[in-house]
Amino acid sequence: MGNNNAARRLTIAKAMAEGLSMEMRRDKNVFVMGEDVGPLGGVFGNTRGLFAEFGNERVRDTPISETAFIGAAVGAAATGMRPVVELMFVDFFGVCMDAIYNLAAKQSYFSGGKVKCPMVLMTAVGGGYSDAGQHSQCLYSTFAHLPGLKVVIPSTAYDAKGMMIAAIRDDNPVIFMFHKNLQGMGWLGTVKGAITDVPKESYETPIGRASVVREGTDITIVGLGATVHQALDAAKNLEQEGVKAEVIDLRSVVPLDREAIFNSVKKTGRLAVVDDDYSSFGVTGEVITSVVERDISVLKTSPIRIAYPDIPIPFARPMEQYALPNARKIIDKVMTQMRVNT
Missing domain, CATH: 3.40.50.920 (Rossmann fold)
Known part of the structure; x- marks a missing residue:
């Protein structure tokens, strides 16, 4: 018999996809939405395999309108769903910041805690690829400065899976940043230290603990x-x-x-x-x-x-x-x- 806890070395992209799939199996309210997250599996590989397993109702490719689909995610979260929405590059936040800061971040506060926003916004950060000023920023502190949002970024595949699971289960909006230099996509290259052993079982990496x-x-x-x-x-x-x-x-x-x-x-x-x-x-x-x-x-x-x-x-x-x-x-x-x- 095989050992379910045997060491498996995964990239961050695969670890994120695994965490997503496990939560989607566990909770029917979890769904994924964004540009090219469906059959393509995400530009950065973090939704690979999800479309084949869950179909287009729960893995939704969207038009190129971040304002529309991130706003829709906030609304879905308000009604009890647990959306995971991808902003392909963090640099694109400018066109949908109202939905992120004035809606998602403040929803619980404005409603006196009656309306929660269990939403994950995952987004790619980081330079080094000659992608210039509109595809290379990090902007950690931009989101960290806004009350109501949690902001995380994994440096290893182990943490990426655990953070994704923890973020989906959190009742607050979580900005889940993943660095292109660590993602493990062949065309990007990756830092070897980011590829780590990842258990098959479900686990959480605590948000807020260094x-x-x-x-x-x-x-x-x-x-x-x-x-x-x-x-x-x-x-x-x-x-x-x-x-x-x-x-x-x-x-x-x-x-x-x-x-x-x-x-x-x-x-x-x-x-x-x-x-x-x-x-x-x-x-x-x-x-x-x-x-x-x-x-x-x-x-x-x-x-x-x-x-x-x-x-x-x-x-x-x-x-x-x-x-x-x-x-x-x-x-x-x-x-x-x-x-x-x-």
């Missing part, structure tokens, strides 16, 4: 999505320089696990935050503030951030790669910080 993915004592490096893997690569190289870096994967931007961040920095005394979203007014600043506001005395040196500069994302590959964060930038910044007060 993960310490590497233990260390000298500096805390905080990342999310793709930058977690950059931080891990940097940590391996830093160890050769005698620096033991602790790496935290935020996993969830809202709720933000401020306790995990503070406890790590209290141990290491130093903090670096890595984010491929824009530098100003972003996740990096919020993470740093979480420590400074609580007890600045735990810091031996000033915190540092490595993030995308406040410029539109260039099409030209050399320019884009120059602007993106990477392991080398993390190493250089950390080594500079380690020389302070040592």
